[in-house]
Amino acid sequence: MYSPGNPIAVVYDDHLLFAESFSAVLERLKLFKSVHIFVDNEHAYLQFLVKHFDEPIYLFLDYYLPEKNALTLINETRRINKKAKIIVVSSISTPTIISHILTYNPNGFLSKSSGVDIVIECVRSIGQDKPYICPQIKAIMDAKLSLADEIPFTARELEMLHYFAQGLSIIETANKTHLSKHTVVAHRRKMMTKARVNSITELLAYARSKELL
Incomplete structure (x- = not known):
């Protein structure tokens, strides 16, 4: 059950159906004070961050957005809100791209095929200051990259x-x-x-x- 001290959750994804479905899951878990959706609206999102600059925020961020990927938002989020926790949520299955994302040191990495139990485990792990990578992403990373594929x-x-x-x-x-x-x-x-x-x-x-x- 959430309390006034719980963090705010933000779902940032360009697919409205996924964003609404995932935010509904987060709301049912009652781990967050509130849940907010941003569907590829960087300006509105950054304004939200400025408004809540001193509150703990869990950002559930998709990797792919129209015309770009969203990794630059990780640096902007951390610059504005020092308490922000970043969880990448994606359907990526390519080791090279996963390695690329991990260079940004997200607090969590979830596959979009993860179940609710994995989401709960991720949030609790991050709450204990432990980074979390879901089993699906770990399985992909177990296939070692060749030297030629290293970034x-x-x-x-x-x-x-x-x-x-x-x-x-x-x-x-x-x-x-x-x-x-x-x-x-x-x-x-x-x-x-x-x-x-x-x-x-x-x-x-x-x-x-x-x-x-």
Whole structure:
């Protein structure tokens, strides 16, 4: 049974039917003070975060959103709300993408095929400050990635890649990441060296070939 001290739950997904169904499950569990839905509306979500910046929030976040993935929201969420817990909820079955997501250090990782018992186990584990990965995702990760499939970029570099893929300039990326333009340039140069490419176009093509975008 929830109490006034319980966290707020947020479901962020671009599929309204899933978001409403999953939020109904969370409400029935009575583990949260309230449950809120955002269907691919980043501006409204960030406004909500600012309003509740000092309250514990559990964000249940889908990976795929139209035109992008939602991982950049992890950094924005943590920047605005230091008490936020991030749980990725996805139907992903590709080890490379799962490894990519894990570089962002989510507090939890759930498959959309998980049952209610797994959701409860995840929430309770995170409540005890223990990260949680559901059995389905663990099973996928048990298939070791070959050296060629390992991801050479840091979490910060992966974040920048997504901004570059959206067509943002060096200055715009610097503003988004709260870094100087010189630091962004240095990161981009390092990424190109790691990928053994000579242009931003080739870098983005490399990232897409590794399913990082």
